[in-house]
Amino acid sequence: xxxxxxxxxxxxxxxxxxxxxxxxxxxxxxxxxxxxxxxxxxxxxxxxxxxxxxxxxxxxxxxxxxxxxxxxxxxxxxxxxxxxxxxxxxxxxxxxxxxxxxxxxxxxxxxxxxxxxxxxxxxxxxxxxxxxxxxxxxxxxxxxxxxxxxxxxxxxxxxxxxxxxxxxxxxxxxxxxxxxxxxxxxxxxxxxxxxxxxxxxxxxxxxxxxxxxxxxxxxxxxxxxxxxxxxxxxxxxxxxxxxxxxxxxxxxxxxxxxxxxxxxxxxxxxxxxxxxxxxxxxxxxxxxxxxxxxxxxxxxxxxxxxxxxxxxxxxxxxxxxxxxxxxxxxxxxxxxxxxxxxxxxxxxxxxxxxxxxxxxxxxxxxxxxxxxxxxxxxxxxxxxx
Amino acid sequence: xxxxxxxxxxxxxxxxxxxxxxxxxxxxxxxxxxxxxxxxxxxxxxxxxxxxxxxxxxxxxxxxxxxxxxxxxxxxxxxxxxxxxxxxxxxxxxxxxxxxxxxxxxxxxxxxxxxxxxxxxxxxxxxxxxxxxxxxxxxxxxxxxxxxxxxxxxxxxxxxxxxxxxxxxxxxxxxxxxxxxxxxxxxxxxxxxxxxxxxxxxxxxxxxxxxxxxxxxxxxxxxxxxxxxxxxxxxxxxxxxxxxxxxxxxxxxxxxxxxxxxxxxxxxxxxxxxxxxxxxxxxxxxxxxxxxxxxxxxxxxxxxxxxxxxxxxxxxxxxxxxxxxxxxxxxxxxxxxxxxxxxxxxxxxxxxxxxxxxxxxxxxxxxxxxxxxxxxxxxxxxxxx
Numbered sequence: 001x002x003x004x005x006x007x008x009x010x011x012x013x014x015x016x017x018x019x020x021x022x023x024x025x026x027x028x029x030x031x032x033x034x035x036x037x038x039x040x041x042x043x044x045x046x047x048x049x050x051x052x053x054x055x056x057x058x059x060x061x062x063x064x065x066x067x068x069x070x071x072x073x074x075x076x077x078x079x080x081x082x083x084x085x086x087x088x089x090x091x092x093x094x095x096x097x098x099x100x101x102x103x104x105x106x107x108x109x110x111x112x113x114x115x116x117x118x119x120x121x122x123x124x125x126x127x128x129x130x131x132x133x134x135x136x137x138x139x140x141x142x143x144x145x146x147x148x149x150x151x152x153x154x155x156x157x158x159x160x161x162x163x164x165x166x167x168x169x170x171x172x173x174x175x176x177x178x179x180x181x182x183x184x185x186x187x188x189x190x191x192x193x194x195x196x197x198x199x200x201x202x203x204x205x206x207x208x209x210x211x212x213x214x215x216x217x218x219x220x221x222x223x224x225x226x227x228x229x230x231x232x233x234x235x236x237x238x239x240x241x242x243x244x245x246x247x248x249x250x251x252x253x254x255x256x257x258x259x260x261x262x263x264x265x266x267x268x269x270x271x272x273x274x275x276x277x278x279x280x281x282x283x284x285x286x287x288x289x290x291x292x293x294x295x296x297x298x299x300x301x302x303x304x305x306x307x308x309x310x311x312x313x314x315x316x317x318x319x320x321x322x323x324x325x326x327x328x329x330x331x332x333x334x335x336x337x338x339x340x341x342x343x344x345x346x347x348x349x350x351x352x353x354x355x356x357x358x359x360x361x362x363x364x365x366x367x368x369x370x371x372x373x374x375x376x377x378x379x380x381x382x383x384x385x
Numbered sequence: 386x387x388x389x390x391x392x393x394x395x396x397x398x399x400x401x402x403x404x405x406x407x408x409x410x411x412x413x414x415x416x417x418x419x420x421x422x423x424x425x426x427x428x429x430x431x432x433x434x435x436x437x438x439x440x441x442x443x444x445x446x447x448x449x450x451x452x453x454x455x456x457x458x459x460x461x462x463x464x465x466x467x468x469x470x471x472x473x474x475x476x477x478x479x480x481x482x483x484x485x486x487x488x489x490x491x492x493x494x495x496x497x498x499x500x501x502x503x504x505x506x507x508x509x510x511x512x513x514x515x516x517x518x519x520x521x522x523x524x525x526x527x528x529x530x531x532x533x534x535x536x537x538x539x540x541x542x543x544x545x546x547x548x549x550x551x552x553x554x555x556x557x558x559x560x561x562x563x564x565x566x567x568x569x570x571x572x573x574x575x576x577x578x579x580x581x582x583x584x585x586x587x588x589x590x591x592x593x594x595x596x597x598x599x600x601x602x603x604x605x606x607x608x609x610x611x612x613x614x615x616x617x618x619x620x621x622x623x624x625x626x627x628x629x630x631x632x633x634x635x636x637x638x639x640x641x642x643x644x645x646x647x648x649x650x651x652x653x654x655x656x657x658x659x660x661x662x663x664x665x666x667x668x669x670x671x672x673x674x675x676x677x678x679x680x681x682x683x684x685x686x687x688x689x690x691x692x693x694x695x696x697x698x699x700x701x702x703x704x705x706x707x708x709x710x711x712x713x714x715x716x717x718x719x720x721x722x723x724x725x726x727x728x729x730x731x732x733x734x735x736x737x738x739x740x741x742x743x744x745x746x747x748x749x750x751x752x753x754x755x756x757x758x759x760x761x762x763x764x765x766x767x768x769x770x
Binding site: 004005007009011012013014015020021023024025026027028029030031032059060061062063064065068077095096099100101190192198199200219220221222223225239240241242243244245246323325 | 389390392394396397398399400405406408409410411412413414415416417444445446447448449450453462480481484485486575577583584585604605606607608610624625626627628629630631708710
């Protein structure tokens, strides 16, 4: 039997049993002392993962909701906004700003590459009157498996006063992000990625500079309005009914994360990235992302031309019950994506790679079974033994 | 021992074990065939509860999110909107419209009373140029335990072309609402009320007339934009990652609801209303809502002046582990609220009423133990035997 599904998506990720069990509890009053204890414990934990002392709000929404929250709270219609896009999610952040009437200028890369910071440096140098109010950037671009170096972005920006708003939905806890050290102004994330929790909660952290921008923001808002969120958070509540079961899950997953330690979590993701990349290369396949900026959360693998990515995904699903993501938009059928963030066990990763070899052989690709796995085993062996 | 908590809030409501167990499942691909089957089954079920053939979208958000969705999709800045408010949630709907730049005129009642439809009739008759574009109304006002007769509203409106947008967050499946028969244009609800599911999903149903209003709406929107939702729904998906575990729960709860039958569910809520109201009156307490418009979802009980509602709630919590809601804003300490919607068992209701008697006696209220319970027993006996 193939048994239970292996979910190797870049979100939603598998949920640890401990988290599922924690969620399996009756409802409580979201205006009572039990919920207050939960939200305060969660806030402390999330701040550690964000490496920040600043405010964080938790919304009942998908990650995209918190992207919208960032736009409507900290920007005004007509504001000049520089949107850095290297894929689908960079485009989405830019689109939200446009929909709400910001004057959006897009700086982009070819899909599969990180942004060329020289372009940003040049653009910012030309902005002598500081007209650019905010810079939107994706940390980890889930659609391509490429990350942008946010620390380098800050260096490139120098003294420019634009708010830096980072979409860290799929990067937080998979890629190092030091919100306070790097002086990032707004950082967005979501529950269903490295947090190992089902989808339904999004996070938005923001510093004092963002709060000042909020005071002047003229975007219409209610559901996402941070002043409501901050008022209620003081009382250990949320303005609107929170997604209580997902809070239960997050409380437990944060305990697991703090037990493992953030450094270990980050190293684990880096290690998985190496296992997948080196193993897949050994199979003779090519990778979309350059080594320097390859994501520790998801790896885009270029399918052999004569096979196509979607046939590979189909065989993986039908024969081995392994769910992989496809390419999005122009990358459809060109790449398939192996998610390796959140709660993935090493040996599950080996299983997936072994199945990939078999799927490739079945589809006529010239490959010696075991070649990629051996590479992965070697890496694991060196790590363990 | 007092054992597990009795949750008698007007949302979140207790969750049946079947629903909790259904939620206790691993994640799946939200772009795959399993999720498609789930969302299609759910859509069919939710439409039955809404008594509609029209489109319904499910958002990852609290109910308030769907109120915002109604405003940004179907109204434009500057539009004249008539907001009917009989409590906190009516105020909230009006506030959202104001925040997004609608020209909001509020018609209100004293808290604890339904709206006087004569006021609406008079206002609409004066609107000879049909300047009013939309009427916002709360079906069941959770803060007071009073409902507005929506069918009567439609009769009062006659041929006036304003969109009728109903906040049915706490009423749907507790109070009869025939979206299609009554020709309601937009109806909003949420998962954590009579649907017996944890909070985290909201619903918005809308008809053709609302869709036409959407075409002309100039509100900025992205997360709530129905065109995205409708496009993805055709494929059995949602535009942004859905709250998968709550979908699992909703699938199971809808099966339970359809097994019970909508008429039986509505009758159950009416019956519970009678049990609570008659029993509490027997104890010598007064009710906030008039009999004609008393909510089948929640009953506001006026606390004896010299005791105060919050002391009663405290004793109920501390001695019997029963969680009741307090009064909101001007009703704080004046009333306490007994929620009786969603998954509440008859005998749990009796337990709560028995505890209430004991709490009242403990607080010095002159009462013979058992007097209210006897009334409740009589009603139950007549119903069962």
